[in-house]
Structure formats: structure tokens, C-alpha cells
Amino acid sequence: MRIAILSLALVLAACDGKPSTPKASPPARADAIAHETELLRITLTPEAQRRIGISTGRVTKATVAPARQVTGEIVVPPVTASGVPTSAVTDLRLIGGQQAAADGQITQASAQVRLARITLARTEALVREEAGSIRARDEATAALATAQAALAAARQQRALLGPSVSAMGEQSRPWVRVSVFASDLAAIRRGDQATIRPIGGGTTRAASAMRAPPSANSAAGTVDLFYAIDNHDHAYRIGQRVAVDLPLAGRVEGLSVLASAIVRDIHGGEWVYRRTARNQFVRQRVEVASETRGRALLSRGLRAGAEVVTTGAAELFGTEFGAAH
Template sequence: MNISRNALPPIFFALLIVGGCGATWWLLLAHSSGAGKPPPVNPAVVAHPIKEPQLNTIALSDEAVKNLNLQIAAVERKSLPRVRVYGGEVMPAIGKSVIVAAPLTGTLRAAADAMPRAGEAVALGRVLFELLPLVTPEGRANLAAAKIDAEGQVKSAQTQWEAAQIALNRAKKLLAGEAGSQRAVDEAQAHVDLAKENLDAAKARAAVLDKVAGELDDGTAAPIPIAAPQPGLLRSVSAMNGQSVPAGAPLFEVVNLDSVWIRVPVYVGDATEVDTAAKARIGNLTARPGKYEHAARPIAAPPTANAASGTLDMYYELDNRHAGYRPGQRVGVSLALAGAADSLTVPWSAVIHDIYGGTWVYEATGPREFVRRRVVVRYVIGDAAVLAAGPPAGAEVVAAGAAELFGTETGFSK
């Protein structure tokens, strides 16, 4: 069907009229539906909003200020060493745990005093067992092999001790010439001490075997005393009275805990920030910030890491004669970070904690007026608290008596 040119304009105008009417109708419906909705209602109405500092303002009388004996200190910006606290684990020092084995095949009997027990303290040279050697052709062959092995261990220990002495002398010369460090000297001295202990143990074993060999040749074999090679604690006892043991069977283990190692897992992202030459401070897991009493020096140890947790281990040696830490015990370790930083500081005594764990200080805004300000403590070093956020430098805060002010404000004062 053909549409003439004269018919197009009327049809076009009709379509425009219909579209305009539809749009007008839609707008009227939308306006009527919106007009019927009620206005939104606020969930809460606060008649007089009050800011947090207005709630924490205390005005004291002259008599109250005198009775409280408040001491004021200024917020200062200082350059202090940076520290960070990690968790550590106590472990026996390498070389301080010795397993004693039977030198020959024979029968054990307890020493005259009593049967040794695990956890018991023993002195150097204390006889724990006596071994009655079993004299057989096989036993004689084992004795000859053990004697040759003992002589080889003596020579090896002697060489290690001499090498450790040379390294110690070199470290001392470098330190005297200001080209070395005290840490290198301490590590070299520790290697010398360990090598000397190994040499003494090897010589003692060789002497026992020489004595037994001579007695067997004369036909007068006597019981062989099995003594503790070092002072310490019996970590384990693997033999019983009257037990027959072969040569090389482990009998007991002695661990010396006068010095222990502290293993500290450090996140790999933090490892570059830690000052590996600085001493660490050790304390209990429940120790208050800044109360890590024992110092531990860094040591060179076999490198270890944990791929699952993304940590690497740092090792420190701690004098444990008075600390009393036990292997496997978890401790808090405060590590020094490389470089100092300028930070806001306040006396640690000025910081108080509320029941929600929030930290606050009282700023003196007038002769008898104090305002409780919220602070964020980054870390504590000594008697100073380093702040991540708080009052500006120069502000005056209550250094002594903040707890009494908090009690006055909350109504829990005496």
C-alpha cells in the first residue's frame, strides 16, 4: 500500500500529540505517588550535642589540687630508639646438651647413692652408673675400635680448639685496632669455650678406654664409672639398673641451662628494620611495657625460617643463672630497630587505661582545669611512652596523679 506525500504530515503530527499526552500522564502519576509518601524520620534526636572533650573536663578546687599533689610534665618531641615487641621461645644452647652413651657392651648398675632421675640437678663428674664390661672376643674387638675412635676424637677436638684460639686472637687484634667489634670477640670466646669442653670430654673418654684396655689385658677388669660430663640437669634417663646395654647405647642426657638461647620469629617484612647488632630485652609474656628486665646478646646460629608463617628466626643468648627460664617457655622479646625517630613522648606514668583498653592523658588547660585527651601509644621505652597520636608538643599533662584524677572523674575515688 502506497502512502501519498500529502498524507505524511497529518500522521506525523498525530503521533506527536499522542506521545505528549502519554508523557504528561506519566509525570502526573509520579507526582501524585511521591506526594503521598511521609517525610523520613530521624532514628534519634540529640537536643544538645556535646563533644568528647566537654565530657572529660575536670575543675578542681585549690584544696583538691593541694591534696592530690599533682605533678605536671610537658609533651616533648624527642629522638628515641625505636623498639618492637615480639614473641620468643627459650631453647637450650647448641653444645650445652650432651648425650652419654655406653663405651662398651656390659651390664649397668646404679651408683652407690641412688638411681638417677630425669629433672635432677647433677654436678660435674658425678657418677651416675657403673658399667660391668662383658669380656668376650666381640667385646674386645669393640673396645679396640672404641679406643681408636676415642683417639681420633681427641685429635679432632684438639684441632678445633687450636683453630678457635687463633680466631679469638685475631678478633681481639681487630678490636684493638678499631677494625672489629666486641660482638665478634664474644662469639669467638664462646667457640673457644665450647671447643675446650669437647676436648676435655674426648680426653676423659679416651682415658677411660685406656684404663679398661689395660685392666682387660691384666685380667682384672673393674666396673667403669659413667659420670656426668658437665654440670646441669638430667633431661632424660634411657637406662635402668641391671640392664644389659650394647656399646654406643644412649644412657642419659645432661643439659646445662646456665645460658640459654632465645629464638625470635620475625616477619620477613620487619627483618630489615631490626638492629641485628643491638641487645634484646627479655621478659615474661605478661610483663608491662618497658619492664623487660634481662638483656640478651645476638649470636650467630644456623639460619632457620618458616615459609608457612613468613618468618625468619633471630637468636639471642641469655644468662639464665638468675632468670630461671625453661626450654620451650614463651617469652616477650623487645628488639631495637635500626635508626631513631622523632616522636611525641609523655611520661609513661601519665598514661591511664579505661575499662575498654583506651589510653588517655590529662592535659592541664588552666591552673585548676584538666581535660582528658585520648592518645595512641606506639611503644614504651624506659619511662617514656612514644605516641602515635595525642596532644601537640608543648602541651602540659599530669605526670603524677593521673589515676586519682580518673577516679575523681568517674566517681571511684577514695
């Protein structure tokens, strides 16, 4: 009896009369493969690739000038060649007071010079009229020389303090201070131009090497290098941290790929998405030796000729981990 009831239920379900509709294929699918940290193979439909804007490029061999990536700080250039750059961490209240005192000393020394010149002119006139002594003229000459030396010293002291605090943010050609380890100085081409860009990416700018008074940090074992940039558009502000590519000696051979192909995880790992089939992509670990002018030089991780995603890598990263990136 129970068997008959089950058979009847199956017949009724089969004769329901509603046609079954096939499920639409999803635009993206991720299949697990047994590789590093259980990577996924991402499969995208052609429509999904067009919507994301996926584009690829080949990994090529290249010979480039190596560069060392460090960070720098935008600082205020000195007024004269013998001056000292001013950074944003300087106590501006203290330096403003010192500048005011130095300006007062210049005014005072200038007045002393004018008075000494008047005195010298009078004593010289008396000597010509044979109404004064030569000793008085010599003393007036010495007094003028002393006043002029005091004025020169006051002006030099003021120059060491840099531009006025109110004018520090209006620098059209600020300097970039770069701290590098003393052991790395021999490898840096210090007379060549460096390249700076905002941290996090942006347009790069050339920076010219500048001569400045010696500056170093003995506790950290670093030496300061200075470069000047064109900042007429005021894109950079005093105290801003920037990324700096310092040119190194020699040439390096390696594999080159567009820097936009590189994605980085929360641990700092560097990856690219390599196309393994027409609509399939796999994340592959690489190691970036340097980045220069929009291209990354790889030290390991890929072979020449491999096809990697150059546009849309961040979107694939978000697809793989199930969240927008």
C-alpha cells in the same frame, strides 16, 4: 481561706529557727564536655591532688632510635654452638628418654675406644718384636679411628639434646626466642642488643644477640631470633613470655612523654590526661609509636609543650569512671 493557710505554713517554715549549713565542696567534680565519647572534665581540689600524688610533665620533642615491640619466650640454650634451644613446650618426657639413650651411646662408644686402644697397643708391640703382622696393626689402627668417630658422633648427638631435664630450670644465662615476620627482618638491627621486660611492666634487661641454627615457622611466615640474658637471680623461668623491644634501623623524630602518663582502656585505646587549667584535667587520645626506657614516643595526639599527668593518671582514670583503677 486556702490562701491564708498556705501563707501561715510558709511563715512557720521561715521562722523554724534552725540555721542553714552550707554544703562542703566535694574534693573532685566531673563536668561533661562535648568531645570524643563524651569525655569528662575532671576538677580536683589542691588537697585531692596532694592526696592522690598528682605530678605533671611537659611533652617534648625527641629524636630516638625506633624499636619494634614483640613478645618472646624464655628457652633453654644449647650446650654447644651447633645445638638447638629447648623450649617449655617440648615433650620433656620424650627428650629425657632421648638424653638417656644418648648418654648410654656415649658410654658404649667410650668403651669401644678403650678396647681399640688396647688392641692397637698390643699389635704394635707384636710388630716391634717381629711376632705380629703389619696388617693386624693397620686393622687395629682403623678400628680405633672408627671407635673414635662413633664416640664423637654420640657426643654431638647428646649436645644437640641440650642440658639434662633436671638442670633446665637452673640456667644462669637463658635465651629468649623472638618470632618476627620475615618482612620485618630487614628493618631490625640484628647485631644490636634488644631489651626485655616482664609482660605487664617491670625492670628491663639487656639481651645480647646470639647465633643459632636456622629456625622458622612457614605457616605463620615468621623467623626466630635468639637473644641471651643474665638470669643469675632466677627472675625469669623457662617458658615465660616476655615483652621484647627490638632495635630498628634509623632515627625517628616525635613527641616524647613519660610512659607512666599513658593509660589504656579495655579496647586498647591509649590516652593521657592533659592539664587544661590549674585544677582541671581532660582525657585526650594519643597514639604511641614505641616505648623505650620508660619513655613513650607519640605519633599523634598532642602538641609540644602540653602539660600531662605523669603520676596519678590511673587514679584520674578511676575517678572519671567512678571506680578504682
